[in-house]
Amino acid sequence: MRKLRDIITIGFALFAMFFGAGNLLLPPFIGIQVGNHIWITILAFGLTGILLPFLGILSVTNSGYDFNDLGHRINKNLAAILGAVIMICIGPLIALPRTAATTFEVGVLPSFPNSNPIWTSILFFAITWLFSIVPSKVVDLVGNILTPFLLIVLVMLIVVGITSPVAAPQEGLLLTSESFTLGFIEGYQTLDVLASVIFAGIIISATKAKGYERIAEKNKVVIASGALAAACLFFIYGGLIYLGATAGVEGTDMSRSALLIHISNNILGKYGTLAIAISIALACLTTAIALTTAVGTFFSKLTNGRLGYKLLVTVSCLLSGVLSVTGVDNIIQFAYPPLAFVYPIVITLVLYIVIFGRFVKTKLPYIMALMASTIIAALNVMKIVGILHADILIWFNHIPFFAYELGWVVPSFVFFVIGLCVNNYRKNIQSVR
Incomplete structure (x- = not known):
């Protein structure tokens, strides 16, 4: 029973780490383009948006305990160079600022049109810093507290949208083969494979902290948690693609964020904007916490502790906050x-x-x-x-x-x-x- 509880906690945490702003915005926009080619598109998106990140977790698990062990199987210098590039990309240079910017533009601006992105950024990264400053608690906090709220909102949106669709799926703008290609390429662009080889170290450390020291036992828990996260992602991605296909929107002139707000308002009425704001904020926040923790851990180890974890987390939050206001x-x-x-x-x-x-x-x-x-x-x-x-x-x-x-x-x-x-x-x- 304890093992099952740990798998659920770690699996939910892994799902939340992967499910960021882009993951929420991409699928509905795909749906309006593929129309009635829903299932083939869901399959294609799942191959690159779910299967590849799961294989990323598996590759690290089979190699050792973190990305360094994976890189060392090829070349001793590869882990340091490639790992640093990955962390800069998915950390304070690109992905972290994007989480706060998306929270402002989709989660805050529709309800508070006169709000300032600077104050949103300060609040967002203050919360991120508080959750990230104690890395041993990240998985439990994300898996037990934040993710259940995120899943409840998304499941409610999808279930209501499936049982009471706004419109029937129309003839898609693309052929079946083109729909598959679109889903495949868009899943490829989620960039979760980059995050997976870094997140794997956090998940493996959390597994060890819960007492699973033997390699075989550790691998079973990590793989089972990864499978749970993959199942959650498949349901959410598939549901969001379906909502896009049944949104009654023709053409692709509408922006991704506007489409998501349009769908939520049609399905949940006046509560739609609030629901999607909560979803965006939670999705971005959980991803930001995971990324900030990963950045601090990686560069602290890379410098052999000369740069402290708390210092790196603080600098990462400050730099990301400055860049996020660019939009x-x-x-x-x-x-x-x-x-x-x-x-x-x-x-x-x-x-x-x-x-x-x-x-x-x-x-x-x-x-x-x-x-x-x-x-x-x-x-x-x-x-x-x-x-x-x-x-x-x-x-x-x-x-x-x-x-x-x-x-x-x-x-x-x-x-x-x-x-x-x-x-x-x-x-x-x-x-x-």
Whole structure:
């Protein structure tokens, strides 16, 4: 019974860590585009928005106790460099400011149109700081207090919307194949894989703190908690996509935040704005707490304690608060190129460790795969910022899936195989000698 209670607490905490502002805004907007292609889109979104982050947790669990153990399986310097880049991206530079900015624009501004984002940011990060300053309590506070409120509001919105839909799903703007592609790519853009390899350390530490010291027992609790979080995410994502498809909105002129408010008002009436404000605030706050804790823990360990955890948490909150007042759109516009670079690299690391980690112990194949992903990711960023000549871009579009920002898939596998062949060749040479 105690084990089940711990799994529920940790699973709810993990769900809340993943379920941030973008996760709430993306699915309804997908729904209005796919119309009656709901289920195929939910499946596609689940593959990249749920399965990949779960594999990220699994890759760290199979490698040790945190992201450093995962990185060390490839190269001793990789964990420090890649981990720092990830933490800067999902921490005070991009994701943390976005949580406060979204809380203001969707959760506060509709009800208080004359409010100032500075005061919202101060209050938001003051609460984040209070919850994050004692890291050992983060999982229990988030899992036992904040997440149940978040789930209640979202489940109420989805259940009422499903039982009493505003409109029937209309013919989608996209074909079935295009709906699948949209769901797949949008799930890819949630960026939860980046967070998963960092959050895994928090979840594993919480599991150990609850007395699960043996590796087999620890892994069972972490995997079961991850499965619970994945199930919650699947229900919420699927429900929100359905609400978008049945919102009675034609076209994509409406912004994501306006669409969410429109849906909540239609389903819950005058209480809709309040309900969605609470949902946004809780979703953003739980994610901000998890990210702030992760930033403080990671850089404190990276500097061997020379920079204290509490100092790092404080600086992270202050910097995020300053950047958050620039607004969601500006943050997203600024964030896209760096995230488009680091995301394929992390996905390659996660997938290849999960799929091949038990069978391929040598490092060269993984290094080769990561090199290929890095090169393709750099080319993709050059395409995004517009510094690739049109003639060159046409040539690169011949790389499978490059046009869909998935060009790293085939080259990384080819380079992985080349690495395996080189290893086998070396072994054969050594055996002959």
